[in-house]
Amino acid sequence: MTDTPKASPTQPRRVQNITEWHSETDVAIVGFGGAGACAAIEASDAGAEVIIYEVSSASGGSTALSSAEVYMGGSGGTSVQQACGYEDTTEDMFNFLMAAQGELADEDKIRMYCENSVDHFNWLVKMGAKYKNSEYKERAIMAVTDDCLLYTGNEKSHPFREIAKPCPRGHNLEVVGDNGGPMLMGVLTKNVEKRPIQIEYNARALTLIADDQNAVQGVVVRIDGEERNVRTRKGVILCAGGFAMNQEMLKKYVPKLSVGNVPVGNPGDTGAGILMGQGVGGALIHMNEAFITLPFYPPGSLTFGIFVNAQAQRFINEDIYHARMAHHILNQVGNGIFLIVNHDDYEHPPFLNADVAGTGESIEELAEEIGLDADMLRHTIEFYNKNAAKGNDPVFHKHEAWLKPIEPPYAALNCTPGSGALYPYFTLGGLDTLPTGEVLTMEREVIPGLYAAGRTSCGLPRTAAGYGSGMSVGDATYFGRVTGQQVAARKV
Amino acid sequence: MTDTPKASPTQPRRVQNITEWHSETDVAIVGFGGAGACAAIEASDAGAEVIIYEVSSASGGSTALSSAEVYMGGSGGTSVQQACGYEDTTEDMFNFLMAAQGELADEDKIRMYCENSVDHFNWLVKMGAKYKNSEYKERAIMAVTDDCLLYTGNEKSHPFREIAKPCPRGHNLEVVGDNGGPMLMGVLTKNVEKRPIQIEYNARALTLIADDQNAVQGVVVRIDGEERNVRTRKGVILCAGGFAMNQEMLKKYVPKLSVGNVPVGNPGDTGAGILMGQGVGGALIHMNEAFITLPFYPPGSLTFGIFVNAQAQRFINEDIYHARMAHHILNQVGNGIFLIVNHDDYEHPPFLNADVAGTGESIEELAEEIGLDADMLRHTIEFYNKNAAKGNDPVFHKHEAWLKPIEPPYAALNCTPGSGALYPYFTLGGLDTLPTGEVLTMEREVIPGLYAAGRTSCGLPRTAAGYGSGMSVGDATYFGRVTGQQVAARKV
Numbered sequence: 015m016t017d018t019p020k021a022s023p024t025q026p027r028r029v030q031n032i033t034e035w036h037s038e039t040d041v042a043i044v045g046f047g048g049a050g051a052c053a054a055i056e057a058s059d060a061g062a063e064v065i066i067y068e069v070s071s072a073s074g075g076s077t078a079l080s081s082a083e084v085y086m087g088g089s090g091g092t093s094v095q096q097a098c099g100y101e102d103t104t105e106d107m108f109n110f111l112m113a114a115q116g117e118l119a120d121e122d123k124i125r126m127y128c129e130n131s132v133d134h135f136n137w138l139v140k141m142g143a144k145y146k147n148s149e150y151k152e153r154a155i156m157a158v159t160d161d162c163l164l165y166t167g168n169e170k171s172h173p174f175r176e177i178a179k180p181c182p183r184g185h186n187l188e189v190v191g192d193n194g195g196p197m198l199m200g201v202l203t204k205n206v207e208k209r210p211i212q213i214e215y216n217a218r219a220l221t222l223i224a225d226d227q228n229a230v231q232g233v234v235v236r237i238d239g240e241e242r243n244v245r246t247r248k249g250v251i252l253c254a255g256g257f258a259m260n261q262e263m264l265k266k267y268v269p270k271l272s273v274g275n276v277p278v279g280n281p282g283d284t285g286a287g288i289l290m291g292q293g294v295g296g297a298l299i300h301m302n303e304a305f306i307t308l309p310f311y312p313p314g315s316l317t318f319g320i321f322v323n324a325q326a327q328r329f330i331n332e333d334i335y336h337a338r339m340a341h342h343i344l345n346q347v348g349n350g351i352f353l354i355v356n357h358d359d360y361e362h363p364p365f366l367n368a369d370v371a372g373t374g375e376s377i378e379e380l381a382e383e384i385g386l387d388a389d390m391l392r393h394t395i396e397f398y399n400k401n402a403a404k405g406n407d408p409v410f411h412k413h414e415a416w417l418k419p420i421e422p423p424y425a426a427l428n429c430t431p432g433s434g435a436l437y438p439y440f441t442l443g444g445l446d447t448l449p450t451g452e453v454l455t456m457e458r459e460v461i462p463g464l465y466a467a468g469r470t471s472c473g474l475p476r477t478a479a480g481y482g483s484g485m486s487v488g489d490a491t492y493f494g495r496v497t498g499q500q501v502a503a504r505k506v
Numbered sequence: 507m508t509d510t511p512k513a514s515p516t517q518p519r520r521v522q523n524i525t526e527w528h529s530e531t532d533v534a535i536v537g538f539g540g541a542g543a544c545a546a547i548e549a550s551d552a553g554a555e556v557i558i559y560e561v562s563s564a565s566g567g568s569t570a571l572s573s574a575e576v577y578m579g580g581s582g583g584t585s586v587q588q589a590c591g592y593e594d595t596t597e598d599m600f601n602f603l604m605a606a607q608g609e610l611a612d613e614d615k616i617r618m619y620c621e622n623s624v625d626h627f628n629w630l631v632k633m634g635a636k637y638k639n640s641e642y643k644e645r646a647i648m649a650v651t652d653d654c655l656l657y658t659g660n661e662k663s664h665p666f667r668e669i670a671k672p673c674p675r676g677h678n679l680e681v682v683g684d685n686g687g688p689m690l691m692g693v694l695t696k697n698v699e700k701r702p703i704q705i706e707y708n709a710r711a712l713t714l715i716a717d718d719q720n721a722v723q724g725v726v727v728r729i730d731g732e733e734r735n736v737r738t739r740k741g742v743i744l745c746a747g748g749f750a751m752n753q754e755m756l757k758k759y760v761p762k763l764s765v766g767n768v769p770v771g772n773p774g775d776t777g778a779g780i781l782m783g784q785g786v787g788g789a790l791i792h793m794n795e796a797f798i799t800l801p802f803y804p805p806g807s808l809t810f811g812i813f814v815n816a817q818a819q820r821f822i823n824e825d826i827y828h829a830r831m832a833h834h835i836l837n838q839v840g841n842g843i844f845l846i847v848n849h850d851d852y853e854h855p856p857f858l859n860a861d862v863a864g865t866g867e868s869i870e871e872l873a874e875e876i877g878l879d880a881d882m883l884r885h886t887i888e889f890y891n892k893n894a895a896k897g898n899d900p901v902f903h904k905h906e907a908w909l910k911p912i913e914p915p916y917a918a919l920n921c922t923p924g925s926g927a928l929y930p931y932f933t934l935g936g937l938d939t940l941p942t943g944e945v946l947t948m949e950r951e952v953i954p955g956l957y958a959a960g961r962t963s964c965g966l967p968r969t970a971a972g973y974g975s976g977m978s979v980g981d982a983t984y985f986g987r988v989t990g991q992q993v994a995a996r997k998v
């Protein structure tokens with residue numbers, strides 16, 4: 015039996031075939047985004063020798079491309095929540111997240127995240143992240159000011175507001191515009207650099223090194239065109255992102271994303287970490303799940319409108335988070351999704367990129383322009399208006415703050431998937447892990463020496479239906495830290 | 507490095523650690539259901555030495571528990587289709603199946619299946635399967651007479667009837683009652699037995715034997731409490747069914763089935779074949795997909811009714827196949843699904859097990875009893891009735907054969923998932939395979955020596971939304987045969 019030159023991610027090298035070790039460390043981390051950085055800091059602080067292998071020439075990953083809002087609360091509230099007058103409880107946060115993730119919820123991860131979220135906030139502050147004691151009150155996808163606290167999920171919308179007391183938990187860094195990602199990664203990178211952590215840029219992890227029972231003992235990386243066998247005394251942590259950039263994997267695992275038009279992520283989100291984990295028997299879960307969204311706000315005023323499907327019926331309360339809207343849009347039958355508003359209320363949404371498909375002084379005129387059944391559209395609008403005038407939304411339960419009759423002239427935005435309206439996406443499925451980051455087989459046995467965090471794992475956010483901004487960076491940074499602690503503490 | 511006593515499916519034995527081979531054959535087949543039987547017959551007929559390992563004490567698998575309808579047509583029609591006056595074309599069959607499977611369709615498998623379906627019919631007849639030249643014309647889940655041909659899918663319903671010319675393709679064996687499964691497996695078992703095929707009953711396959719590159723060279727089976735290492739010269743074919751009986755896997759991969767209440771399958775459907783394939787790097791695809799259904803017909807007369815959701819809105823045309831209805835029911839928000847019919851038209855559905863949740867002389871009375879918004883329910887029924895009277899269903903397009911106004915007194919059947927109404931299910935996700943049965947890695951490389959067919963693989967039917975009775979047994983028997991031919995022809 016001889017070693018083969020082939021090094022595909024799903025084909026681990028067997029340790030008995032390794033003839034030369036090029037380097038050795040306690041912990042090898044694949045990927046220097048939010049998860050990898052936090053794992054490295056904690057593993058190093060716990061005394062472990064750490065090397066980070068990053069395929070690109072700089073740190074950042076997809077965290078740097080995001081707004082880097084972090085979803086935090088519970089335990090009476092972060093200092094920002096308290097300063098803004100919110101006393102958040104762990105149970106409200108837990109109950110909300112459990113309901114939001116629904117049947118896909120990982121209760122252990124959610125419980126641990128909620129109980130330790132305020133500590134995580136304090137740790138980020140200790141690292142140097144700056145948060146202002148102020149609230150951003152617009153209905154928004156992100157704070158464009160340097161204000162901190164905002165609602166970033168479905169907390170205030172039905173059915174969640176009846177399940178848990180709403181509280182804003184999105185924490186935006188003290189930076190103007192959509193610049194949180196570079197700022198957070200700047201802070202974390204600085205912390206990595208000032209520790210005795212070796213960083214190898216332009217280093218592509220090719221495959222894992224494992225024994226016959228799939229216990230991981232190292233990783234093969236390519237640096238300067240040469241394959242190098244790295245022996246790990248404690249473990250390999252895969253923090254290599256999701257697979258938003260791998261067209262073949264997307265087509266195979268998340269075909270519904272074919273209606274998405276903008277992948278969100280960095281070019282390294284090729285699924286390589288997921289493939290490597292699977293190669294040593296790691297279970298992949300919820301590979302069909304994704305964040306997909308329709309950024310129909312801001313402006314918040316469009317929430318006064320109604321979404322109708324190809325049958326000219328409403329299908330969900332419009333005061334929900336934008337990804338929950340996209341999730342339910344994808345569940346509709348037929349071809350046609352329109353956001354109907356009063357023309358005078360119409361403000362151009364900066365992100366949506368949807369055409370005004372029709373306008374009309376009458377419902378019949380509007381229906382004809384957008385190709386919907388006029389009778390049904392008339393009923394839908396009249397039923398909505400009659401109840402909205404009384405502050406009610408009897409069947410869909412949009413919050414009364416967003417209820418008012420839609421009077422002519424009407425405008426309809428074409429949000430039909432595939433019509434050009436913006437549907438950004440990234441993947442949420444990945445390696446099945448314990449909250450400690452330990453990777454599990456399909457029989458839920460721990461694979462010795464293998465860990466994963468961030469979107470290489472299937473983490474806390476698991477469905478667009480219950481997503482909120484800040485859940486992914488929150489999950490990546492928090493569970494990245496826990497995983498770093500766990501691998502450093504491993505006795506071998 | 508020594509061999510360990512552990513033999514979990516996802517942990518293959520490495521060939522270099524095998525100290526004794528207890529037997530040797532060209533082809534080892536795991537599972538003696540429809541797929542395994544057909545694979546064995548074809549491999550043997552092509553000259554290969556074959557052993558079947560079956561965990562239970564008899565052949566049958568889940569095929570024997572089914573009606574064993576087989577979905578066949580194209581190429582001008584089977585002899586039964588022709589005798590009944592249908593001239594089916596391969597393109598109509600192909601276009602229908604592609605549309606039915608939608609974004610999940612495996613075009614290569616569908617093309618091959620459609621092109622060879624009449625040949626497959628003739629092969630089944632040659633084996634001894636008996637089909638009568640007659641049609642069963644009721645809207646039914648299965649033929650309860652010994653008639654053969656019936657519509658078993660969504661061929662005649664919108665949008666499929668506009669995509670491909672409808673033709674009945676379900677072929678029921680010449681047997682009265684729901685007894686097709688035992689009859690088909692009787693025929694196939696007899697064919698296996700009269701060939702030089704070794705059959706080991708009470709033999710549990712534990713794990714695969716593979717080299718360092720995951721090329722499969724055998725399988726470990728337990729017979730009479732002893733582990734036996736079986737060397738395969740050509741290959742192992744996993745035909746061990748799906749995972750409908752594995753509660754942990756269901757919860758992890760198909761959480762939506764938590765509303766299902768009757769798994770359909772045999773106790774061996776534990777996912778063991780899927781786990782073994784994954785253990786050597788086999789990719790698992792569409793693990794979240796399942797057949798789940800609501801058998802609301804027969805009687806066909808209930809199709810004159812309308813389904814409404816918790817918002818008292820219709821959501822799909824009611825003349826569709828029962829699993830497509832369940833698929834769309836699971837996509838509804840809120841809690842409440844009711845089938846509303848005219849009381850006098852009501853006939854008790856034999857399978858549905860749904861309570862009559864309400865009756866009423868007026869819509870208001872009915873709405874109150876079932877807890878729906880009376881205004882919306884009135885609109886839904888009146889809009890439907892007004893159009894049905896004219897033979898139209900302008901937004902959902904139920905076929906005019908099923909359109910007539912629903913007059914009082916009304917009856918509403920409670921079909922809410924979890925209310926007690928019957929939602930049977932089985933799994934559709936599994937190993938990614940080529941049409942030849944060769945198992946693929948996540949990078950779509952063939953794993954040498956490993957094959958899969960039936961519900962251990964992700965086959966032709968991939969979603970409840972486009973399912974039709976006879977697709978799974980059709981897939982298992984046809985691709986079982988192809989796989990048997992493929993492995994027998996393997997040059998090693």
